[in-house]
Amino acid sequence: MEFNLSAGAFAAEQKFMPLDGKTVYDVMILGGGPAGLTAAVYCMRKGVSTAMIVKRVGGQVAETSGIENYMGYRYINGMELAEKFREQVLQFGIAYEEGPGVRSVEQGAVKKIALDDGRTFSARTIIVATGKSWRKLDVPGEDEFLGKGVAYCATCDAPFFAGKDVIVAGGGNSGVEAAIDLAKIARKVILVQFLDNLTADRVLVDGLGRFGNVEILLGHEIKAITGDSAVRAVSAADRKTGVRREIAADGIFIEIGLVPNTSPFRGVVDLNDAGEILIDCACKTSAPGIFAAGDVTSVPFKQIIIAGGEGAKAALSACEYLLRDAAR
Amino acid sequence: MPLFDDKVKNQLSDILKNIRDKVTIVYATQEFECNTCRDTHSFVDEIAALNPNIGLEVYDFVKDRQKLEPWKIDKVPAIALLDKDRSDTGIRFYGIPGGYEINSFIQALIETSGRREPLPDALAQRVAAVKKDVHIQVFISLTCPYCPPAVSTAHRLALENRNIRADMVESTTFIHLAQKYGVQGVPRIIINETHSLEGAHPMPAFLDVIEKL
């Protein structure tokens, strides 16, 4: 039996301080993935007053099983790496809130940060490190049948589809991985891919090819999810001919990549066409005093080591800004 | 062979130094027709051995039925937590809290021992105002990283208000229950049979439902 213990979460809880609504912090870090946590270490070591607001510590790393390309570890479990990051931040008495997310920010010499639970905080600079979340299909039925056949996490929910017919939306790495997990236990798996080919790594595609109960439907777009008390069918359209077909299924796993978490910052900072926050090579956004780092930004390639490096850079840029700001 | 390897064991015993007052684990088991009882028994044995302030009482679901009566344990394997006065916290784990769920189990032990951050005032008042009997069942799977926060939130509610009971239910161990409640994704939270929440939710979302009951 495995135990995915987050040792760090219990270790030194006392060191974190609650956020104070009256303080104007030097730096407010939004997000607690590799980018935000690295930024926190740099800010605390620089000695600027720092606060952090984190929906879920570790970000995507805490949801990854094995990592083999983060330097210093030939192999490390995602949860464990996330805990190590957090532990390194914990040694400092940083103001820290975990749970409620940021709802909106307001630009100004002193910036205002409003949370989902209604509280507001202020800071001279902001580092946005809110990363990415699973992309939704945005089709009828998707929200209605959440948990009733619509799923996003194959490792969590695959067991409920033993002996059933399920659809996987998405032909990238996560889609093909989900299809493999499901093929082991489901009666039939139908992988629906938008493009005309699978974009997953070769080893994964070969792995999927070894199952006899998998059907692949290329060049199709999912249009709707239907059912009664649970999912019963999915309708998909051929992207060339427009011909629609109803595929009977008990569930659908949606694995179509990620979207940047930028909704709190719309209209405050400039975004690119992919909805990512545009930054320059010093992590500056279009808004003075607001910096951004990691997967939420326009920086190409989304990796832990890159997000961490960007977090460090954003922190140093923010500190430099504070110095110049004070001199003015 | 022990369930915990040396690394996990050392980490656990470090974490459990945070235990303040005595906590009693009530473990209900059954000799036959329970595939996971043996592992769950080892689990509670090994946990209790890590800290002198963790007590363990083992009962047989069949033979000790009467003794188990006050705790309303209706299936096995079951773990209930009692506080320093041996008063029932309402916290239950049905099925082994392995995988990611070790985290909610450790958190429940530490919080039951009296070491917990007070809730913000507004939230504490809402929780205290719950007068109805509330039964929360959080269905989980052990490979679900999103599930422990949902379980811990439900357990914290139970700890704060004795009108509230909160169960972790491992879906593959209690597959008939998972089917009864139409669980096709986890966490799925069932409140008093009639209401449900999908996914992990913060405490105010639980209270929004509870206040409507």
Ligand SMILES: Cc1cc2nc3c(=O)[nH]c(=O)nc-3n(C[C@H](O)[C@H](O)[C@H](O)COP(=O)(O)OP(=O)(O)OC[C@H]3O[C@@H](n4cnc5c(N)ncnc54)[C@H](O)[C@@H]3O)c2cc1C
């Ligand atoms: C399945 C999977 C496997 C991967 N495998 C690898 C790998 O092997 N190697 C590798 O290098 N990379 C891997 N990656 C990519 C890597 O995880 C990301 O590049 C990295 O985590 C990005 O870090 P980040 O800090 O920018 O964002 P994230 O990790 O996304 O963290 C974002 C943080 O912001 C928080 N947040 C979001 N919205 C709000 C809000 N409104 N308010 C407050 N907080 C908010 C989140 O809770 C989280 O704490 C993988 C990703 C996935 C999904």
